[in-house]
Each structure stands twice: as C-alpha cells, then as structure tokens.
Amino acid sequence: MSQIITVHSYRGGTGKSSTAANLGLLLASSGLRVALVDTDIQTPALDVIFGDVALPARRSLTDYLIGRCEIEEAAYAVDQTVGHDGFFLVPARSQATGVNEIMGRGYDVGLLREGFDRLIDTLALDVLLLDTHAGFNNETVTAMASSDALVVVTRAERLDLAGAKETMALASRLGFGAMSIAVNMAPDGAVADRLRGDVETAYNTRITTVLPYAPEMASLAGERVFSTAYPHHPLVSGYRRIIAEVSNGTTAIRR
Amino acid sequence: MAQTRVLILDERRDVPAGLSKALDAVGAEAHTCTPGDVLAASPGRMPAVTTLLANATLSPHTVRSVARRLADEGQQPIVVAYAEHDLHLLDGHVRAGSDYLLPPFHPVLVEARLRDCHQHAELNRSMEEVAAHAELLSYERELEIGREIQLGFLPDSLPSPDDWNIRVRFRPARTVAGDFYDVFELVNRRRLALVVADVCDKGVGAALFMALIRSLLRHTAEQSGLQNLIAADLLGEDPGGAEHTRAIPVVGATPLLNAVVGTNSYLTRNHIEQGYFATMFFGVLDPVTGNLVYINGGHNPPVLVSGSGAEPVLLQPTGPAVGVMPDCTFSLGYAQISPGDTLFIYTDGVTEARSETGRFFGEDLLIQQLTEAIVRGEELLDHMDGALSAFVGQAEQSDDITMLAVHWQGPAGAAG
Numbered sequence: 175m176s177q178i179i180t181v182h183s184y185r186g187g188t189g190k191s192s193t194a195a196n197l198g199l200l201l202a203s204s205g206l207r208v209a210l211v212d213t214d215i216q217t218p219a220l221d222v223i224f225g226d227v228a229l230p231a232r233r234s235l236t237d238y239l240i241g242r243c244e245i246e247e248a249a250y251a252v253d254q255t256v257g258h259d260g261f262f263l264v265p266a267r268s269q270a271t272g273v274n275e276i277m278g279r280g281y282d283v284g285l286l287r288e289g290f291d292r293l294i295d296t297l298a299l300d301v302l303l304l305d306t307h308a309g310f311n312n313e314t315v316t317a318m319a320s321s322d323a324l325v326v327v328t329r330a331e332r333l334d335l336a337g338a339k340e341t342m343a344l345a346s347r348l349g350f351g352a353m354s355i356a357v358n359m360a361p362d363g364a365v366a367d368r369l370r371g372d373v374e375t376a377y378n379t380r381i382t383t384v385l386p387y388a389p390e391m392a393s394l395a396g397e398r399v400f401s402t403a404y405p406h407h408p409l410v411s412g413y414r415r416i417i418a419e420v421s422n423g424t425t426a427i428r429r
Numbered sequence: 430m431a432q433t434r435v436l437i438l439d440e441r442r443d444v445p446a447g448l449s450k451a452l453d454a455v456g457a458e459a460h461t462c463t464p465g466d467v468l469a470a471s472p473g474r475m476p477a478v479t480t481l482l483a484n485a486t487l488s489p490h491t492v493r494s495v496a497r498r499l500a501d502e503g504q505q506p507i508v509v510a511y512a513e514h515d516l517h518l519l520d521g522h523v524r525a526g527s528d529y530l531l532p533p534f535h536p537v538l539v540e541a542r543l544r545d546c547h548q549h550a551e552l553n554r555s556m557e558e559v560a561a562h563a564e565l566l567s568y569e570r571e572l573e574i575g576r577e578i579q580l581g582f583l584p585d586s587l588p589s590p591d592d593w594n595i596r597v598r599f600r601p602a603r604t605v606a607g608d609f610y611d612v613f614e615l616v617n618r619r620r621l622a623l624v625v626a627d628v629c630d631k632g633v634g635a636a637l638f639m640a641l642i643r644s645l646l647r648h649t650a651e652q653s654g655l656q657n658l659i660a661a662d663l664l665g666e667d668p669g670g671a672e673h674t675r676a677i678p679v680v681g682a683t684p685l686l687n688a689v690v691g692t693n694s695y696l697t698r699n700h701i702e703q704g705y706f707a708t709m710f711f712g713v714l715d716p717v718t719g720n721l722v723y724i725n726g727g728h729n730p731p732v733l734v735s736g737s738g739a740e741p742v743l744l745q746p747t748g749p750a751v752g753v754m755p756d757c758t759f760s761l762g763y764a765q766i767s768p769g770d771t772l773f774i775y776t777d778g779v780t781e782a783r784s785e786t787g788r789f790f791g792e793d794l795l796i797q798q799l800t801e802a803i804v805r806g807e808e809l810l811d812h813m814d815g816a817l818s819a820f821v822g823q824a825e826q827s828d829d830i831t832m833l834a835v836h837w838q839g840p841a842g843a844a845g
Contacts, residue, residue, distance in 0.1 A: 280653075
C-alpha cells in the first residue's frame, strides 16, 4: 500500500528540508519508488538541494496549481545512485514562475490532494514524501491532512517547543497512523535529560531520534545530499531510525 | 358631410326656430329630449347620435351626465353648447370641455361650425389614441430591451468537453424570466460549473434578481481562489463535526461553497426586505472522471438517469433556498456520473406544467418520461418537449421552463 509522509516543523531553520531530502534518498535506496514534493511555495529548498542532479525544472507544483500543466509533468526523475529509476522530485516553483503569480491568483486546495493521488497512480509510487513550509498554511495543513505519517523536526529549545501544543492538537485531530519526533542539531548528538523531558512533555510522546549537529553538513554548503556524501555518519543512522518509525516498509500493490 | 344625427337637449324640448330650420336645411336628423328623458331611458332606447347639442341654460354638470349616459350605450357624440341670447352662459360649458355654437343660425354657418366641431373632436380622439399607443409601444420596447439584456446574462454557448453533450431548453412564460441556467469552466478549465436556478415570482422583479444572483454566483465561483478557511477549520479550537476533521475539500468544492454561501449572505444582508430568493442547483463536474459535487438549495431534485438501466437517482436538497435565511448551512452532495448516463436538471415550470383539465405534470411522470426517452434512445430534451406539449395541450404556459441535460456519451454503440 502506498504511503504519504509529511515532514514538518513549527519554525524555519530546523533542517526540515535536508531531513526530507535524506529520507527520500534513503527510502529510494532501499528499493522503494519515491516522489519528493516540495509544497513550500514561499521558500522552496528541494530544487536547490537536488539542483545538480534533477534540474533546471520547467514545470513545478505551482505550475500545476495555477493550471499550466498536469502534476506528473512537474515530476523529475532524480539521477541518483539509488539503483533504480523510481526516485522523483516535484519542485515547488520553476524558474519561470514567480511566487506572485500563485499568491495573487490563489488556487483550489482540492488540487493538492488530487495531485498527490495522481502522482501515486501515474508514477506507481510506494512513498510520497511531502516537504512543507514551516508553521501552518494551506499547503502545509493540506499536506498533513493528506498524510498517513508525520515526521516532526524540532530543536531542543524553547522557541521551537512553543509550537508543540498546536502541532499536536492538529496531529491528534488528523489522526496519523505513525508519527516521529526528531530532535535535530543536537550538540554532540545528545540532549540533556531535563531538555529531553521538556520535549517529550511538549509533544506528549517519546523522542524517536536525536540527530547530531554535523559541521560536515555546513561544509557541504548544500552542494550534495548528506547521506550520499557521508553514508556512515551517525546523522544518517538517525535518519534511518525515523524511517523505521514511520515507514510501513511495504511496496504498493501494482495495478 | 355624412348624415348628421343630432340630439338637442333642452329642459322644455324647445328648439330656437332658426336652429331648427338650419338643421333641417342641411339635412340633419334631429331629436329633441330633456336631460331627464335621456337619463331615464331604458338601455338601447336612445337614438344613435353623432352630436349632442345642449342648451347653455342647462348646467355643464347635467350635460356631462347625459354624455356619460350615452357613453354607457357605446355612443361618443361630440358635445356642443348653444345659446340664443345669453352668450355668457356658454362660459361654463366651454370650460368643461364642450364646443359651442353661436347665433345667428344660418344653415351654411351652422353646417360649417358643426363640421369644424367634428373634425376637432376626431383630431383630439386620434391624438389620444396615438399617445396611448405610443405609451404602450414604449413599455413594450422597454420590456423588449429588458429581454435582450437578460439574454446577455445567459451563456452565449455551452462548453462541450470531450465526450460530453450539454443541451438546454429555456422558455420564459413572459417576456422576461426569473429562471436561469449557466455552464462555465472552473479551476483552470479542469471542472465545469452547472447551474439551474429559479428566482421566486415572475416578470420584471424576478428578472432583476436573476441578473443579480447569476452574477454573484458566477463571479464568486470564478474568483474563488485559495480558501484559507480550510486551514482555519482544521486549526480551530472547536472541531465541529468530528467526521469532518480530516476532510480536504475536493476540487471545486471551494468555489461552489463560496459562491452559494456568499450569495446567500449577500442577499440576506442587502435584500431580505424585498423578499426575493432563488432555489438553485449548482454542481461542479469533473468531465474526466464524471465526479460531481453539488449544492441543491431547495431546488427540484435533478434526476440522474442511468444509461445502463439502473434506477434513476434524485439529487435531493442539501440546503434551503438561497436568500431566505442568513447563516444557514449548505452541505455538499456527491454523485457519480458514468458513461452513458444523463443528468437532467430542471425548474418547477416542468413538473408544475398544467394540462387543460388542471392536472400537474408532476415528478412521477417526469421520471417515467425520462426513463422512456433513454430506453428508446431518443434525444432527451426533444422527448421531454414533446411529452410536455402533449400534456399541456392548448393550456397557457404559466411558469418559466428550463431544462438542462448533461450527457456523457457512452462507449460507441451504447445507449444515448
């Protein structure tokens, strides 16, 4: 059965998009057919992260939403060494599409869900992975409402935890099958007991994984995806723990 | 001059000798009566006259009563007052609108004078007729302009997506109508809006509200972009109906809801005292899948007629008529149209069409006729037109009639 997984964080700068990119790559490397959709129309990131392998894109999620193309025309095969041809990226915006176009005109939110379903069908996906804009807007909430599983990326600090209550209220209303709390950018890969308690109280669940702060990430300067560059880094093990938590590991039943 | 028939009115039936002689000389047929004679005469007993010659000693009021009595009999003689000596007595009569005749009563002068009076009266009469006719023409012209402008509020042509056949019949009961229909593209041409509505009442008032409601619906639907309510709904404190908490609107539901709810609140906010409202069916169709999401606001249930022989499905109301209640709830209805099926949307002018004996056409007969048309493979609207004409016979059409048929052509060789 196909699965839709959303990666979300309450605030920006938590490493949400990097996490989504790495999860996508690792899921695809395990043999699953995966599409990664950047639903962050305001501040896209995935087109940059995969810029050297998939782009430039002429079509995007935005082009689909404002009626310029069908969603599958905005899906680009990512030329990575995942061992098969089933890894795709749908960028949030193409170079030709200004953010003003969609913000000025608006779009029918029903198109998001319809587009997700259509991607799963036409690309025969096992996993549809959705990267989101921080906080809550229409794309983010619709992505979450469309998903079976939620990955929350947070830092162990008061600013990030401030949004935990809202996130959890929404999550409980939406009723996810699986959920993972990833504490990112932890110095030395550890969280002090007191902070750990704060995080687990705020989210009312245990932490799935603590992802270490990796200076190597900064030195990559976004030029390669981390798990490709440092496949044996502890950070990559953390990503794998998230996958173990949220992925149902099954492949879609092909029609 | 044609024969002049004169009724001389005098309290003592006493005609001045000169006048009598002059009338005689010009060949006029003269009768002499008192006002009492005329007023007391039984219907049909008064001679037909072209001129009423009244002695100026009578009061203008009395003369007017006599003229009115004659008018009751269908006579419209010209009224001429005469005086033999006291010419000032004519003043009141002239002021009351009568013509006048002065002595001396020489035959040639009397004849010329009476002829003038006749011509004057005829001219007046034709002027009045022309004015009345002109007024009528001006009303009719205004109404005709109204009709033409109203046609501009209906679509010029209907969209025809691949494999779909959309047809309409629109017959107002009067020059202008309260019914309307609309078909237009939505969501970057991915969906088709189907609207059939019936504004209460008929004629000019209904037509004005038709123009308003049609424009509100279409403009709102077309301009309805991002719906922030979706996020707001899910993030709100009060989850409302628990079963809706995970609902992501289907494509088209947002413009649909915005259009109907927005129009309802506009009408109830600005026009509730005028008492106009509309029943309407507003559907949004996906021509690729046949999925239909709709709101039925107190309208006659459209009939989804199966092309494969299944029972017809009625798309029942999902909310009240639009423009009646502020802040009421409109729910979404969903239906699936399959290849070969036809969706028949209509107004109550169809089911409430009356036969010469006063019977209504009714929903049962409607469904029976629709099914029959499908079984026989006849064009649906032609068939319904025939069925309605046969039922109504010579009776007058009392209400606007609108029928919209949306047919998904089946695979080659299928019915339809």
